[in-house]
Amino acid sequence: xxxxxxxxxxxxxxxxxxxxxxxxxxxxxxxxxxxxxxxxxxxxxxxxxxxxxxxxxxxxxxxxxxxxxxxxxxxxxxxxxxxxxxxxxxxxxxxxxxxxxxxxxxxxxxxxxxxxxxxxxxxxxxxxxxxxxxxxxxxxxxxxxxxxxxxxxxxxxxxxxxxxxxxxxxxxxxxxxxxxxxxxxxxxxxxxxxxxxxxxxxxxxxxxxxxxxxxxxxxxxxxxxxxxxxxxxxxxxxxxxxxxxxxxxxxxxxxxxxxxxxxxxxxxxxxxxxxxxxxxxxxxxxxxxxxxxxxxxxxxx
Amino acid sequence: xxxxxxxxxxxxxxxxxxxxxxxxxxxxxxxxxxxxxxxxxxxxxxxxxxxxxxxxxxxxxxxxxxxxxxxxxxxxxxxxxxxxxxxxxxxxxxxxxxxxxxxxxxxxxxxxxxxxxxxxxxxxxxxxxxxxxxxxxxxxxxxxxxxxxxxxxxxxxxxxxxxxxxxxxxxxxxxxxxxxxxxxxxxxxxxxxxxxxxxxxxxxxxxxxxxxxxxxxxxxxxxxxxxxxxxxxxxxxxxxxxxxxxxxxxxxxxxxxxxxxxxxxxxxxxxxxxxxxxxxxxxxxxxxxxxxxxxxxxxxx
Numbered sequence: 012x013x014x015x016x017x018x019x020x021x022x023x024x025x026x027x028x029x030x031x032x033x034x035x036x037x038x039x040x041x042x043x044x045x046x047x048x049x050x051x052x053x054x055x056x057x058x059x060x061x062x063x064x065x066x067x068x069x070x071x072x073x074x075x076x077x078x079x080x081x082x083x084x085x086x087x088x089x090x091x092x093x094x095x096x097x098x099x100x101x102x103x104x105x106x107x108x109x110x111x112x113x114x115x116x117x118x119x120x121x122x123x124x125x126x127x128x129x130x131x132x133x134x135x136x137x138x139x140x141x142x143x144x145x146x147x148x149x150x151x152x153x154x155x156x157x158x159x160x161x162x163x164x165x166x167x168x169x170x171x172x173x174x175x176x177x178x179x180x181x182x183x184x185x186x187x188x189x190x191x192x193x194x195x196x197x198x199x200x201x202x203x204x205x206x207x208x209x210x211x212x213x214x215x216x217x218x219x220x221x222x223x224x225x226x227x228x229x230x231x232x233x234x235x236x237x238x239x240x241x242x243x244x245x246x247x248x249x250x251x252x253x254x255x256x257x258x259x260x261x262x263x264x265x266x267x268x269x270x271x272x273x274x275x276x277x278x279x280x281x282x283x284x285x286x287x288x289x290x291x292x293x294x295x296x297x298x299x300x301x302x303x304x305x306x307x308x309x310x311x312x
Numbered sequence: 313x314x315x316x317x318x319x320x321x322x323x324x325x326x327x328x329x330x331x332x333x334x335x336x337x338x339x340x341x342x343x344x345x346x347x348x349x350x351x352x353x354x355x356x357x358x359x360x361x362x363x364x365x366x367x368x369x370x371x372x373x374x375x376x377x378x379x380x381x382x383x384x385x386x387x388x389x390x391x392x393x394x395x396x397x398x399x400x401x402x403x404x405x406x407x408x409x410x411x412x413x414x415x416x417x418x419x420x421x422x423x424x425x426x427x428x429x430x431x432x433x434x435x436x437x438x439x440x441x442x443x444x445x446x447x448x449x450x451x452x453x454x455x456x457x458x459x460x461x462x463x464x465x466x467x468x469x470x471x472x473x474x475x476x477x478x479x480x481x482x483x484x485x486x487x488x489x490x491x492x493x494x495x496x497x498x499x500x501x502x503x504x505x506x507x508x509x510x511x512x513x514x515x516x517x518x519x520x521x522x523x524x525x526x527x528x529x530x531x532x533x534x535x536x537x538x539x540x541x542x543x544x545x546x547x548x549x550x551x552x553x554x555x556x557x558x559x560x561x562x563x564x565x566x567x568x569x570x571x572x573x574x575x576x577x578x579x580x581x582x583x584x585x586x587x588x589x590x591x592x593x594x595x596x597x598x599x600x601x602x603x604x605x606x607x608x609x610x611x612x613x
Contacts (some may be wrong), residue, residue: 023387049350055327061611071323072415074386078379082349085375086324103415110411114373114404151418254579 017053020279030075050079069100071155113243149222241279264297278304318354320579360523370401372456450523468508482510542580565598579605
C-alpha cells in the first residue's frame with residue numbers, strides 16, 4: 012500500500028503548496044482521492060502514470076478538493092483515454108462537470124460514470140475482488156465523506172517446499188491457497204497449516220478530510236492501519252477550528268488513538284503557519300506514530 | 313502598456329507550461345485576459361498584485377482558457393476582497409461559476425458582475441475615462457471573442473515654462489491640456505500650440521485567441537500597436553490547424569501584416585513542439601516585428 016500526497020494544504024493554492032489530492036496504490040489499483048486545482052500537474056510532477064487511475068473519490072464540493080477535476084477529465088479526453096472513469100462524490104458533482112463539458116462542446120471519448128453520494132450513513136461505494144471502499148460520514152460545513160479503503164482477505168502463501176515434498180499436483184495449488192486441506196492418493200489428509208504460511212494481513216487506509224472532531228467515525232475506522240486525518244489548525248486556533256468545522260492536530264491524534272490506528276498522517280494545514288513541524292509535535296503529545304503529510308511525499312505501509 | 317504572459321500553451325497544463333492567461337497593464341489599470349487552470353498560482357509566481365484586477369475577460373469556454381477562473385474567484389473571497397469584480401465572457405460563464413459557488417455553499421463577499429457576450433459583431437464591452445475595450449469576433453469551434461484594448465485620446469502635455477511666462481492662472485491648466493487656446497487679460501489670444509506639447513500617442517493591444525485565420529478581424533484591429541495572435545501550429549501542421557480551427561505562425565504573421573500592426577506576439581503553442589523558436593522563424597518570413605510569447609515573459613510597449 013503506497014500513499015502519495017499530491018497536495019495537503021487548505022484553501023488557496025500557492026506557489027509552493029497545493030490543495031488536497033492524493034493517490035492511493037493498493038493491490039495494484041490506483042485511486043485518486045480529492046482533486047484540488049493543479050492536481051493534474053502534481054500528478055505529472057510526481058511521475059504518476061495517471062492513465063492507470065479509473066476511480067476518483069471526491070470528499071466534498073469545496074474548491075480546494077474539487078477544482079482540478081474538470082481539467083483532469085478534459086486532459087484524459089485530449090490524451091485519447093478509452094478506459095472507463097468512475098467519479099464518486101456528493102450530489103451535484105455530475106452537474107458541475109457535465110455543464111462545463113457541454114458549454115465547451117467537448118464530450119469525453121471514454122465512458123464517464125458519476126456515483127453521486129447522498130447518504131448520511133457509511134455505505135460501500137466500490138468493491139472488486141481485492142479492495143472495498145466505504146464512505147466515512149464527516150462533519151463539515153457542507154455534505155462531506157471520508158473514504159475507507161480496505162484490502163479484502165488475502166489468500167494464504169504456498170509453502171513451495173512442503174507441496175513439492177508431498178508431490179501435490181499444481182492443479183491443487185489455488186485450492187490450498189484458499190485454505191483447503193489436501194487428501195493424498197494414499198489417503199493421508201495433510202492439514203492446510205502444513206502447506207501454507209499465513210497471508211499478508213489485509214491493510215486499510217482511512218481518508219478523513221474535512222471534518223470537525225467527530226467520534227462518530229470511530230466504529231468505521233477502528234484498527235485502521237493508516238489514518239489520514241485533517242489538522243487544519245493547531246490547538247492555539249481551536250476556536251477557529253470549531254467555527255470553521257475543522258480539526259486541530261491534537262484532535263486528529265485523539266481520533267487516531269481512540270480508533271487504535273497504527274499510523275496517523277496529518278494534512279490540510281492552514282497556510283497561516285510558517286512551518287508544519289509543530290503539527291507533528293502537537294499530535295505526538297497524544298499519539299506516537301505521527302507522519303507529517305507534505306506535498307510530493309510518499310509513504311509505503 | 314505592459315503585457316505579462318502567465319501562460320501561452322494550448323490544451324493541457326504541464327509541469328513546465330501553462331494554459332492561456334495574461335495580464336495587461338494599461339494606464340494603471342490591470343486587466344486579466346483568459347484564466348486557464350493554475351492562473352492564480354502563475355499570478356503569484358509572477359508577483360502580480362492581483363487584488364488590483366477588477367476586470368477579467370474570457371475569450372471562450374474551452375478549459376484551457378477558463379478552468380482557473382472559479383478558483384481565482386474563490387481565492388478573492390478567502391482573501392477578503394471587497395472591491396467589485398467584473399467578468400466578461402460567453403453566455404454560460406455565469407452559470408458555470410455560480411453553480412460551483414452554490415454547491416460549495418460559498419458566496420463572494422464582494423460584488424461579482426457577469427457580462428455575458430452573445431453578439432457576433434464587435435461591440436464595446438468596457439469603457440472608462442482612460443481605456444475602451446471592444447470584442448473581436450473570432451472563428452473557432454465554439455463562440456469566441458478576442459479583445460481590443462485601446463487607450464483613449466490623451467490630453468496634451470502642458471509646457472510649464474510657457475504658461476508661467478504668460479502668467480496664466482492654474483485654473484486654466486486643464487482647459488489648456490484639453491486643447492483650448494487662452495485669451496489673456498490684455499486681450500491677446502495665445503494659441504494652444506504655444507502652451508502645450510503633443511500628447512503621448514494612444515496605444516492599443518489586440519488579443520486574438522483561439523481562431524482560424526480570419527481576415528474579417530482586420531478592420532477592427534487595423535494599425536494596432538501590439539497584436540497577440542494565436543499560433544497553435546507551424547505550417548507543417550496547416551491541415552490540422554484548419555481542422556481544429558486554429559492558426560499557424562505564418563497565418564498569424566499574415567494577419568499582423570495586413571492589419572499593419574506594429575508588433576506581433578505569438579502564443580497558444582501546441583505542446584507537440586519541443587522548441588518554440590521555429591514559430592518566430594516562420595512568422596518572420598512574413599512580418600518583421602515578431603515577439604515570442606512565453607510563460608512568465610513580460611513586454612513593455
